Amino acid sequence: MSLTNTTVDALAWICLQNRRVLCTRTRGKDVLYMPGGKREPGESDWEALSREIQEELRVGLVANTLAEVTVVEEWAHGYSSQTQVRMKCFQASYVGEITPSAEIEEIAWLRYGDSERCAPAAQRVLECLHARQLIDP
Numbered sequence: 001m002s003l004t005n006t007t008v009d010a011l012a013w014i015c016l017q018n019r020r021v022l023c024t025r026t027r028g029k030d031v032l033y034m035p036g037g038k039r040e041p042g043e044s045d046w047e048a049l050s051r052e053i054q055e056e057l058r059v060g061l062v063a064n065t066l067a068e069v070t071v072v073e074e075w076a077h078g079y080s081s082q083t084q085v086r087m088k089c090f091q092a093s094y095v096g097e098i099t100p101s102a103e104i105e106e107i108a109w110l111r112y113g114d115s116e117r118c119a120p121a122a123q124r125v126l127e128c129l130h131a132r133q134l135i136d137p
């Protein structure tokens, strides 16, 4: 990597239901993301992910159910062409009812065939879930 490259350190929640995965679209964006976001300085995976999911979807993740699924590296959506995202993805049980917050304009339950609606990093996640037969074609 050249010195001008930077990497966004992000966490994502893999929420599966009926062989589809939950994705979100932030207000003003034109593509879907895996729910989650950037780590703040000093936060653990758990702290960053549970905070982001509470902020976006108003549910609480259950700490002892956190299980890493994959790490994807891709060009970061919405950044300059030099910027990549490294997104660590976890499954976890949740409590509460999924309720998009004001910043989320849309939630969608996607199967693999819906990939083109997603940012590149989320597309890599859908590929992984499809390869493991966790979502429908």
Ligand SMILES: Nc1nc2c([nH]c(=O)n2[C@H]2C[C@H](O)[C@@H](COP(=O)(O)OP(=O)(O)OP(=O)(O)O)O2)c(=O)[nH]1
Pocket: 008, 010, 011, 012, 032, 033, 034, 035, 036, 037, 038, 039, 075, 076, 077, 078, 085, 119, 120, 121, 122
């Ligand atoms: N959560 C998430 N982020 C993604 C995906 N694809 C992708 O390029 N990113 C990049 C762009 C996002 O701006 C960045 C981190 O997510 P975020 O911007 O929602 O994090 P944040 O809530 O802390 O953001 P901010 O409003 O403070 O800038 O990672 C994806 O599928 N999910």
